[in-house]
Amino acid sequence: MHRFFIEEAQVEPALLRQKGMAILLPENVAHQVRDVLRLALDERLVLLDNSGEETLCAVKKSARGEVVVEVLERQRGKSESPVEVMLCQGMLKSARFEWILEKGTELGVSTFLPTTCQRSTTGLEEAGTSKQKRWLRIIQEASEQCGRARVPTLLPVRPLMHVLGDIPEGTLALMPWEEERTQTLRSVLREAMTNYEEAPTQRLRVMLFIGPEGGFMAEEVMMARRHGAKIVTLGERVLRAETAAIASIANIMYEIETTLRSRGTTEQLSIQG
Incomplete structure (x- = not known):
């Protein structure tokens, strides 16, 4: 229909x-x-x-x-996921960024925050009205297609250092980085769920930081650590930015939803639409 x-x-x-x-x-x-x-x-x-x-x-x-x-x-309508994911995506060339908006919406991202990083392509700092409208249309059409009853929020483009400085208290901030060798996304998620209340009253909030083409600079990763972000590896292979975004979102959704479902808490945490 x-x-x-x-x-x-x-x-x-x-x-x-x-x-x-x-x-x-x-x-x-x-x-x-x-x-x-x-x-x-x-x-x-x-x-x-x-x-x-x-x-x-x-x-x-x-x-x-x-x-x-x-x-x-x-x-x-269909309920939203019990995990609230904000994707802080390092700015990419138009087609790749728009693909992430579409697929991220299908996977359940709640908020998109386009982020400028040191390796972001020059000229992407400003998103004009026409581009914002196009991005919103892509998100809306993806929401219609996948059966969501709420449209994810699209925030204005912001510099990475400002976003890191505004991580809300109680939010799990994750930054996949190709040079991380020991701490895996899965291990951090499982630790977070172990510490999560058995009878939570609100959705678990996750801020996911994905770098632009070429990835994050070492100083950006150090800054993220200082602001409490967990630096994780996604495996042995180096992934393109759009692949890293989708793989991370899918794993976050699966790990957290599976854990909450086993506890029988997904229904009470589901948000309408």
Whole structure:
């Protein structure tokens, strides 16, 4: 079933909660429904308002001037992961960075924080309005595709030293580095889960620092250590930045979710949407 996020400015949220309500779709969604997907009358779709809930609708009118759907049911969306991952990604060339946004969304990243590092490509320090809109669109479309009911947050680009200085208390900060030899990502995650409360009341927060092309400089790693980040190895092979990001996210999600599931705490920690 096709899924579409809509903004509060486009459709009044209260209307999505009223069974039988006729809703005029905003033009960008109407175009997808009418011209791209060519949904037939009475065909169903899901509207999302980033609240964690979903609105099941049926197409009632599809014309060049407008597309109207009828609200059938308001239902609970898929829960978010019990681990809240903020990906602090060293800036990369456009296509690789956008691929990370897409795949990171599919894997469950909660927040993306583009980060400038010493080896970041020159000219990536500023992300203009058009680029920010494109990144947000990629994240939104990935959320629709993978069934999430909340769109991950995209923060403005920041320098690495500023991000390291603002690590919130109680957050597990991880920095994979190709020159680390002893401390593995898995061992750090298992230690963190051992110290985690048996009956936690909030999601475990993880800040994951991934370097740009060429990786982190030694002084950046030293600075991360001073701010409490755990420096870890991802194995014997040197990974590209985008590979390291996806491999790390997948391992974090698997290790923590598996541990919490064995304790029976995933349901109480799941956040709607």
